[in-house]
Each structure stands twice: as C-alpha cells, then as structure tokens.
Amino acid sequence: MKKLDLFNDQQQELANLAKALSHPARIAILQYLASCNTCISGDISDHLPLSRTTVSQHLKELKAIGLIKGEVEGLKMRYCLDKPAIESLGSTFNTFFGAIQPQNEECC
Known part of the structure; x- marks a missing residue:
C-alpha cells in the first residue's frame, strides 16, 4: 500500500x-x-513572457487535469477553457475552504 492510498x-x-x-x-x-473569451488558435507564447517549449509543457499539464481543451486545427492547436471543469474547480475549492473556517478567533 502506498501512503497516497x-x-x-x-x-x-x-x-x-x-x-x-x-x-x-x-x-x-x-x-x-x-x-480572450474564445478559443485561441496559434502560439500562446506570443502573448506571455514564456518560451514555446515552456508554454507547451504547461498546456499539457492543464489539459491533463482537464481544465483546458486543445484540438488540432490545420497546422495549429486551438485552446480554450473547459467551462464545466473550471466551474467544478471553483466549487471544489469553495467547498474545501468553506469547511475549514477557523472556529476560534483567538488562536495563535
């Protein structure tokens, strides 16, 4: 058994x-x-202070967790936020932080 389990x-x-x-x-x-409020075709690194390789790696991570969608459009990739996933993320964090509110104002 792993500790993560x-x-x-x-x-x-x-x-x-x-x-x-x-x-x-x-x-x-x-x-x-x-x-942008729309899908972006082309290189996002043109708009951020990051190299293409760096942006590509981070896009891969965001896509793996499901927060963005990416699909091939000709020779370029098209990226956009996955709205249901972003809404779920907000709900998940709101639920978490709502449940861990400090009960004692005078601690520490």
Missing part, C-alpha cells in the same frame, strides 16, 4: 487540482485564455 478520493483530487495550479505560468495561461 491512506487519503480519500476527495483529498487526492483537491491535491491534484492544487498541483496543476501550483505554477504561476499555468495561472497566467488560464487567465489569458479567460480574457
């Missing part, structure tokens, strides 16, 4: 989501895609 599915899912968001480049990519 000692934690429930909800804890593991939240940790995976947090890990996917743990790099500022991924946050910047999500913010950029959200600001």
Whole structure:
C-alpha cells in the first residue's frame, strides 16, 4: 500500500487540482485564455513572457487535469477553457475552504 492510498478520493483530487495550479505560468495561461473569451488558435507564447517549449509543457499539464481543451486545427492547436471543469474547480475549492473556517478567533 502506498501512503497516497491512506487519503480519500476527495483529498487526492483537491491535491491534484492544487498541483496543476501550483505554477504561476499555468495561472497566467488560464487567465489569458479567460480574457480572450474564445478559443485561441496559434502560439500562446506570443502573448506571455514564456518560451514555446515552456508554454507547451504547461498546456499539457492543464489539459491533463482537464481544465483546458486543445484540438488540432490545420497546422495549429486551438485552446480554450473547459467551462464545466473550471466551474467544478471553483466549487471544489469553495467547498474545501468553506469547511475549514477557523472556529476560534483567538488562536495563535
């Protein structure tokens, strides 16, 4: 048994989501895609202070966790936010932080 197996599915899912968001480049990519309000064709690195290779790696991570969609369009990739996944992410974090509100204002 792995130590990871000692934690429930909800804890593991939240940790995976947090890990996917743990790099500022991924946050910047999500913010950029959200600001465009449409699918983006072409190289996102043209709009961020990151190399193509770096952007590509971060896009791969965001796509693996399901926060963005990407599909081939001719010679370019087309990216956009996965709206249901983003809404679910917000709900998951809201539920988590709502459940861990401090009960004692005078602690520490």
